[in-house]
Amino acid sequence: MASHAVSATETTRSGSKRNLHCWSQLPLDLLRLVFERLGFADFERAKTVCSSWRSASKISEPNNQIPWMILFPKDKNYGILFNPEEKEKQYKTQDLGDDFGKSFCVATCRSWLLMLDDRGYIKDVPQYKFYILHLLTLERINLPSFEYGITSPVLWVDEKTQDYLIIGMFGEENAVSFKRGDNSWKIIPHLLGIDECFKMVYKDHKLFCFNYFKLCIHDFSGEIPLEIFKISVRECLPRSVGGIRPLGSRGLPYLPTIRYNIVVTVRGDVLFVKSQRPLRSKKWTFQIYKMDSSKKTKWDKIVSLKDETILLDLGITVLAKDLEGITRNSIYFNGNLSEEKYQENNIFIYNLDSKKVERPHKFLFSSLPFISARWFFPSFKRE
Template identity: 45%
Template sequence: MEIEEKQNPNSHERLRRVTPKSWSELPLDLLSSVFECLSFANFNRAKSVCSSWYSASRQSVPTNQIHWLILFPEENNDNNSCTLFNPDEKDKLYKTQDVGEEFAKSICRATYGSWLLMQDPLFTLYIVNLFTRERINLLPVELLWEGYELGVSSRKGRMKSRGGYVRSPVFWIDEKTKDYVVLWGLRDWCVFYSKKGDTSWNQIPQTPDCFDMVYKDHKLYFIGYFHSFKIFDLSGEIPQQIFEWSVFVDRSSLRGRGVWATTLVVTLTGKSLKVERVKRDCCFQVFDISSGRRINSLGDESILLDQGITVSANDTNGFIRNSIYFNNAYQKHATDMFIFNLETRKTEPLHTFDSFSFQFSRAQWFVPSFTLT
């Protein structure tokens, strides 16, 4: 049986009417779908094409969020702008506008999205958005120091600077409501936290020996000096401890080599890892906290060591799978950022930056936010 295809004489006319004459006439739902797949850099480029694309960008929430590196200006540098590096665009660097002298003299202690937790030379803490410059001043911490110093000065002798006692600060902030929580620890006391609306710093008494912390998905992951590992749920008014474990790892493979530094890391799936950097070698060992066993593969993930997290690593975001990204802050005159591959056990530079322009001990990973303006 032969089937004859019949043409509607009006179909060509309808097709002519719905076919866009230019890229600016693409349907809004199609444009929105495209914008949701774009990276931060391409998103901002695309929304500048025309008014219709800009309108589509305002109705899109991209899911392709990739960590960038922010390199802070050196002290006593006349240029107070920051340099931004996108791993997906290895041959391109971006510069921010002048961030101001106060910002340039402050130290970034943690990041969340495009928000930075800064500490000025007087050890005052504040949160600031890198792009919008919106600032939130935090509660002063001076009231805590008197009691703390009275308790430790007699047995420790000469006191260190107050800023040296602020350990592993972490924070979270809601981009729309500006609700936030900031946490930091004192080694011999406990972890302190403050939320939006609080009039004083609050204590988490179950944390007397803070060594390192990670904040992820409204949970605080805590590891102490004496092998204690705890998880606190911060979704309510008061932090609730929901998990506790004693950490013991198999270091037989070290063969007499000591550990230079230890970092707590939380994976994309919520697994907790202990990462140790070995002395005399630019290499790392990774352990599963729950089992104490050494891990030789991260799969399709990579560790951002100073963030204490893993990120997805694939061909589209520029990160190399099964690797650890770290800076050489443990060495004086550090001049680069590095990648340690767990499979090959080799280290290579992330990028050949101009060592005369950047101070790499002040580099931080962050996620550029898609703000609607």
């Protein structure tokens, strides 16, 4: 056995000796393969090991397919972060500002939060104050106040250039936006046919707008948004729809019995999700339809997501087959199972296999009172 032992050193052509057991001397290509298999938390830890590992991290990307959750404790200037991979571990953010506890999150993009503080008034006119905040670096972008509540806002941020875009609806006919370089909110004149739009998803420079009658897809990759697709939703959606209100509305939670969402999958397919909870009931049911892009009026009902999972508040799916802490073939949604204030913002799981609603990570939700919870994908700006 001893004759087959591997030597701990190797002599190079120059005559110097190299330690084969020294992790800091692993080839850069091999380190890169290792780094790109790590989740965000392990990636950030690994790059602090030594200078060669830090160099490898600069040419690698972490496996950012694992969503984290942020909880918003009531009236606190910090958030609680939870990584599903680490189960019963949680992190407390740094001080996020005096107004953080009085604001609430209305959209996320990776580690960026779109926050709304609606406590301001100018001559008795309410002012909706928005700002963008990076959870980990504490970078903050203050936006001009807006005189109206905005429905279904979406946020996009380019980590490298710091370009950003916010889009939302106010009233029944107007879409507004704010992007880097603007000095005021602007009506988007090119978004035709999205009257009464109450759900939006922004992915891969495409805006998916959903109203009572149809789904419209607009391409935002150019200077002017272009409509590239339109499909009717009448076969899935009755005219009476509940649960729609402008952001900034206060008071007890509105208790809708039916909700409708648009979801864009990992592969770019579009799903229509109908969720229903009978009045005074704790039971939620879900129906999912997949858009047939070859037929502009066709939606096919599906009963399984297979290895994907829906994050309903983000309007996307993630591949969950090998994700620790995320249940495959499920829908993660913000809902309410009682009349308690704020509980409409708690996160639940609807398992499509068992047809049951579950509370994820019960220890986390019982550890402290909180107002709301949101999913996000942790990231730092690349060096």
